[in-house]
Amino acid sequence: MNVTMSETQMDTLKPESELTSNARPVEAGDVVIEIDDVNFSYDGNKDVLRDVSMNIAPNEVTAFIGPSGCGKTTLLRCLNRMNDLIPGAGLTKGAIRILDTNIYDPAVDSIELRKHVGMVFQKYNPFPKSIYENVAYGLRIQGIRNKAMLDEVVRESLTAAGLWEEVKDRLDSSGLGLSGGQQQRLCIARTIAVQPKIILMDEPCSALDPISTARIEDLITQLKTQFTIVIVTHNMQQATRVSDKTAFFYLGELIEMADTTKIFSNPSMRQTEDYISGRFG
Amino acid sequence: MSKTTDSSKTAKSKRGAFPRKGFRIFGLGLQDFIRYFFGGNAALAIVMLVLICIFLAMEAVWFFPQHHHEYRIYRQAGQEYVDLIGAEIDAHTRLGSSVNIAYLAEVNESSKREDRLINALMQVETAVENRTERLTERLEDARELIEELPEEIEDAKDDAEELAELQADLIKAQKEEQEFAPQWRKAAAEALELPEVWDFGVNVVKLTDNEKETIKEAALMAEPGFETEHPFFAALSEESKQKKEVARERLVAFKAAVDELRGAASPMKTLHGELRTIAMENREVLDKFETAPARLEALLEGIEATKDPEERKRKEEMAAAVVIETPDYVALTKPIYESQSKHAELIVPFVETVKTGWEKLPEVNSLETKAGRAKMRTAVSDYENFLRSTEHATKAIPEWRHDRPMSKVKTVLAFFVGKEWVTNSSWHEFYGLLPLLSGSLCISVVAMVLAVPFSVAAAVYVNQLAWWREQNFIKPALEFIQAIPSVVLGFFGILVLGTALRNLSHIESLSWVPGFPMSERLNMLTAGILLAFMAVPTIFTLAEDALNNVPKAFTEASLALGASRLQTIFRVVMPTAVSGIIAAILLGFGRIIGETMVVLLVAGNKIQIPDFSAGIGVFTQPAHTMTGIIAQELGEVDKGSLHWRALFMVGMILFVISLSINFAAQRILKKLHQSY
Numbered sequence A: 001m002n003v004t005m006s007e008t009q010m011d012t013l014k015p016e017s018e019l020t021s022n023a024r025p026v027e028a029g030d031v032v033i034e035i036d037d038v039n040f041s042y043d044g045n046k047d048v049l050r051d052v053s054m055n056i057a058p059n060e061v062t063a064f065i066g067p068s069g070c071g072k073t074t075l076l077r078c079l080n081r082m083n084d085l086i087p088g089a090g091l092t093k094g095a096i097r098i099l100d101t102n103i104y105d106p107a108v109d110s111i112e113l114r115k116h117v118g119m120v121f122q123k124y125n126p127f128p129k130s131i132y133e134n135v136a137y138g139l140r141i142q143g144i145r146n147k148a149m150l151d152e153v154v155r156e157s158l159t160a161a162g163l164w165e166e167v168k169d170r171l172d173s174s175g176l177g178l179s180g181g182q183q184q185r186l187c188i189a190r191t192i193a194v195q196p197k198i199i200l201m202d203e204p205c206s207a208l209d210p211i212s213t214a215r216i217e218d219l220i221t222q223l224k225t226q227f228t229i230v231i232v233t234h235n236m237q238q239a240t241r242v243s244d245k246t247a248f249f250y251l252g253e254l255i256e257m258a259d260t261t262k263i264f265s266n267p268s269m270r271q272t273e274d275y276i277s278g279r280f281g
Numbered sequence B: 001m002s003k004t005t006d007s008s009k010t011a012k013s014k015r016g017a018f019p020r021k022g023f024r025i026f027g028l029g030l031q032d033f034i035r036y037f038f039g040g041n042a043a044l045a046i047v048m049l050v051l052i053c054i055f056l057a058m059e060a061v062w063f064f065p066q067h068h069h070e071y072r073i074y075r076q077a078g079q080e081y082v083d084l085i086g087a088e089i090d091a092h093t094r095l096g097s098s099v100n101i102a103y104l105a106e107v108n109e110s111s112k113r114e115d116r117l118i119n120a121l122m123q124v125e126t127a128v129e130n131r132t133e134r135l136t137e138r139l140e141d142a143r144e145l146i147e148e149l150p151e152e153i154e155d156a157k158d159d160a161e162e163l164a165e166l167q168a169d170l171i172k173a174q175k176e177e178q179e180f181a182p183q184w185r186k187a188a189a190e191a192l193e194l195p196e197v198w199d200f201g202v203n204v205v206k207l208t209d210n211e212k213e214t215i216k217e218a219a220l221m222a223e224p225g226f227e228t229e230h231p232f233f234a235a236l237s238e239e240s241k242q243k244k245e246v247a248r249e250r251l252v253a254f255k256a257a258v259d260e261l262r263g264a265a266s267p268m269k270t271l272h273g274e275l276r277t278i279a280m281e282n283r284e285v286l287d288k289f290e291t292a293p294a295r296l297e298a299l300l301e302g303i304e305a306t307k308d309p310e311e312r313k314r315k316e317e318m319a320a321a322v323v324i325e326t327p328d329y330v331a332l333t334k335p336i337y338e339s340q341s342k343h344a345e346l347i348v349p350f351v352e353t354v355k356t357g358w359e360k361l362p363e364v365n366s367l368e369t370k371a372g373r374a375k376m377r378t379a380v381s382d383y384e385n386f387l388r389s390t391e392h393a394t395k396a397i398p399e400w401r402h403d404r405p406m407s408k409v410k411t412v413l414a415f416f417v418g419k420e421w422v423t424n425s426s427w428h429e430f431y432g433l434l435p436l437l438s439g440s441l442c443i444s445v446v447a448m449v450l451a452v453p454f455s456v457a458a459a460v461y462v463n464q465l466a467w468w469r470e471q472n473f474i475k476p477a478l479e480f481i482q483a484i485p486s487v488v489l490g491f492f493g494i495l496v497l498g499t500a501l502r503n504l505s506h507i508e509s510l511s512w513v514p515g516f517p518m519s520e521r522l523n524m525l526t527a528g529i530l531l532a533f534m535a536v537p538t539i540f541t542l543a544e545d546a547l548n549n550v551p552k553a554f555t556e557a558s559l560a561l562g563a564s565r566l567q568t569i570f571r572v573v574m575p576t577a578v579s580g581i582i583a584a585i586l587l588g589f590g591r592i593i594g595e596t597m598v599v600l601l602v603a604g605n606k607i608q609i610p611d612f613s614a615g616i617g618v619f620t621q622p623a624h625t626m627t628g629i630i631a632q633e634l635g636e637v638d639k640g641s642l643h644w645r646a647l648f649m650v651g652m653i654l655f656v657i658s659l660s661i662n663f664a665a666q667r668i669l670k671k672l673h674q675s676y
């Protein structure tokens, strides 16, 4: 039932029609996210992203790596227009198309966009509500009150996030009472409950211990069958473990993007090699 | 063991590895002094708080024994008994006045139109007169002379000199009259064009254009010094009189019933008056006896301090004259016991007459006027109240004993649930908290109902929705309210808000609003509005803080799930901040209940329990408050008197209320900070 729901949402996302082209199932080789020569600035003067272009394919995990402050988070937050919240910030050049729609078109509603592009944050941030309500939140704000439907989505989402077995007996207790790793998985469950097409993850394991990290990494590999995932990571082993493609950023520019195996075994750029071999960053 | 001594030795040795620098007094460095200075200040504040608590408690705690003592005398003197009868009479008086007002409202209704016009004319005339005051006076004087002088001239015919003088005066007066009369007419005509002349303020009178013209004409005819009246208005007053007469005739049965009902109390009133005098004398005797030891002691002290032998002798005589003789309680109360049978005799016809009078009164819904029906409805509850009080008295009077010990619980309750606050009375002083407490609470209710939605909405707007430019304007503006001295707000309340509200309440199309039209300019509503205004900064600032403390991560998570700004506010931000907002509201309440100046100036200062039968309209009644009564009365009471201690008790209660509010707010806030 979630599929039908998402399709109706698609109508509102799209500024104009072309519905038919989107209605077909996504196939390998398609492009889900197209970043076209983007510059971004927080204050209108200094660009923190310059000339970034890349295509992201469906049902793949793409990792953004690069030293601190190179603009990974900024680019990620451009993809669901979270940067809109910062007054004065915006693209100064180029366009981003998601599912063939320019998401910075004035006719696009950022609220609708975010129903399709979910986000998991660096620091896990469940709401101070029950586990159940955390997962049901995205549906409730869409006006869904049907208890049976909510129950089902909550169960499915928690199962998909690998949390169901651990919390099924205490769905009514606070989400804040879980361990850090569980809280982050709860956040993932909350995100997938809305059935987005794309999930953005900003260093989702940086606040977690190694065991929790391993569980989340497993989860990511499982989720990619259903979702397109973009993950920012600081940890290069993680990138090799979970991602299909890796993009290396340096000082606001995309240096190189290729298959993960290629980036880590045979990078074509000197800066990439320096970075992955730990010579800087 | 040896190791420690070793190390202490090295520390003491003159140049250790890390010697302390800077000056030292008694081994204390500058850092220590700064530390103790701040610590000392904090300690001082806490000591002050404790001292205040102790001081309040010490003064207040003696209230109850003293209060109990007064009540014991109240019983021994027979005053308690007299007040049992007094309560019956009071209940009857209230009932009588209600039905009488209902009757008068009905009568006046018949000539409403006429009275309204006459009233308007009178007001316009006064307004014109005020605006032409100087001319009016001079014209009046001149006309008076013109009227009186011819007679005097007649009398002074023989005295040529005086005659000439008088005639000259007359000519002068006539000249003046001719000069001033047209001037006055012109000024009056001008004044009549002024809109403020037609602004009747509270007594709003709606006039048709026709009526206005007639009134203008009549006002111009009422020239100073002449007794002329416009025929139209002469006719009006005649008509008014006649219509009232007709109404009276029509309502003659009503009037008879009212009179019968009101007259029923006379014999009981006589009995009450007699007994009251006796009880009052008893009270004097008992008071003298009770205070004798204290007076004697004071005199003896005085004697010791006096050197002058004559003065000393005089004082010794005075001391000897102080008798500490136990009064004969039985003899004192004998006439009171004797009146028991008299009361039993009187009560039956009393109640019967009231009942028959009541039966003859018209039904509430058969009355024509709104005011009449309202009063009649009050009368229904007055009637029930009367029956209850007579029943109570009939039972209590035969059982009453002057020597039954006064129960401690009862005198304590007399404070906490006492319905009267009567001070400086030669009869008995009543210190009941309820009128003050209910006044304070009602005003707080008004203030909170207004302030909470406004401040919380403002906080949400500023914190969540406003642009920072707006934030930078709204926040300081709201916080600036705090800087307005409350006495200034009180002034504003008296001069502007009170008057404006009352005028508003007299607009006829608003008469459906409960409590409108308001009879008092200063009342709980006015005070509540001002207090709401004063509480806004407190609630706003704290609520805004609470919203600000909601982690941005929650907002981001919600938005990232496709929630709108408003959904995020109502589903995530507000629920997260709710305890902080509650704490803000509580502290706002604390601010309101402790506020003094505004309520003292604006609440109307009428010591009475608000009449809750008026529904929501209760808030347009005047009231007194706990804070107001302390501010008003503490300055004029004797230190250590019962009244003084009663005020301290009220202060103590206020203190406890404020303390518990603050405590609760702190608990809530602490919980909030633990939760995330």
Ligand SMILES: Nc1ncnc2c1ncn2[C@@H]1O[C@H](COP(=O)(O)OP(=O)(O)O)[C@@H](O)[C@H]1O
Residues within 6 Å of the ligand: A042, A048, A066, A067, A068, A069, A070, A071, A072, A073, A074, A075, A086
């Ligand atoms: N809210 C912001 N306002 C202004 N500058 C910002 C903001 N967030 C990040 N930046 C700047 O943008 C650049 C890129 O930051 P970011 O995207 O967070 O880097 P990364 O995630 O790769 O560590 C940095 O120079 C940072 O200082």
Ligand SMILES: [Mg+2]
Residues within 6 Å of the ligand: A072, A073, A232
């Ligand atoms: Mg980052």
